[in-house]
Amino acid sequence: MKINVNSTEYTLNVPDNTSLLDALRVHLNLTGSKYGCGEGACGACKVLVDGRAVPSCITPVASVQHKSVVTIEGLEKDGKLHPLQQAFLDEDAFQCAYCSPGMIMAAVALKSRNPHPSRQEIIDAMQGNICRCCAYPRIINAISKA
Template identity: 85%
Template structure:
């Protein structure tokens, strides 16, 4: 099957029930998207599918052919970080940072729809992402400032 990730077409020879997360991490060696729960409950694996943040661990790769997939690796442009990435860096909005890829992807998904979200809108949009180090207040600030 063929998928488009970060504006590049890839041919994959994997079983249909392979998750998008495994396809990215194992078969394309794009390891920025993380495994955290395997049931779409933590958000560490989120990627943008046609601009919307989706949990890749419960998305069969076969279902996203002919769609645009953007992972954390695809946000940087010409060596310049996406404003959300830069804001996370500026705000030190992480500790172990294992959740950061999924957080940033979710935030980019939100900002695409709603460039100036309120604090409450950020909280609602990010509810599916867990930061186990619990620096949530800094993440909220980073997203608002980005």
């Protein structure tokens, strides 16, 4: 099967029930998207599929053929960080940072449909992402300021 990730076309030969997350991490060695729960409950694996943030761990890779997938590795352009990546750095919005890629992808999707979200809109949009270190207030600040 063919999938398009970060504007590159890949041909994959994977077991039938392979998730998009495993396809990215294991077969394409794009390990920025993380495994956290395997049931779409923590957001660590979120990527953009046609601009929407989805948990890649419960997304069958077969379902994203003919769609455009963007991962955390696809955000940086010409050595320049995406404004949300930069905002996470500026606000020190992480501790172990394992959740950061999924957080950033969810925030990118939010900002693309709502460039100036209110605090409550940020909370509502990010409710599916867990930061177990609980740097939540700083993540909200980063998303607001980006």
